[in-house]
Amino acid sequence: MLPDDCVDPARSVKLLLEPGDVAVFHGLTPHRSGPNRSTTMRRAFYISYNARSEGGDQHEFHYREFHDFMRKRLAPDAPESMYFR
Numbered sequence: 001m002l003p004d005d006c007v008d009p010a011r012s013v014k015l016l017l018e019p020g021d022v023a024v025f026h027g028l029t030p031h032r033s034g035p036n037r038s039t040t041m042r043r044a045f046y047i048s049y050n051a052r053s054e055g056g057d058q059h060e061f062h063y064r065e066f067h068d069f070m071r072k073r074l075a076p077d078a079p080e081s082m083y084f085r
Contacts, residue, residue: 002030 007030015023019038025031027046036042046066050058 006030 017023033042048062050056050062
């Protein structure tokens with residue numbers, strides 16, 4: 001979470017999405033959303049890429065670390081079945 005004073009609101013871009021729409025942006029792009037007022041949870045899809053010159057296929061290593069990170073981050077608020085079955 002970034003403190004509010006780390007982001008210049010004058011540079012913000014509001015995305016108005018309808019149910020079923022998708023927003024795609026870099027994971028390090030500061031972003032936020034309003035409350036989810038639906039009866040279903042939001043979903044996220046993480047895409048990663050690394051070149052062969054950066055070590056080739058890093059899928060297993062990357063996602064093992066990423067899953068561990070996300071489980072710890074979501075653990076207080078979410079049942080185990082919610083993430084990566």
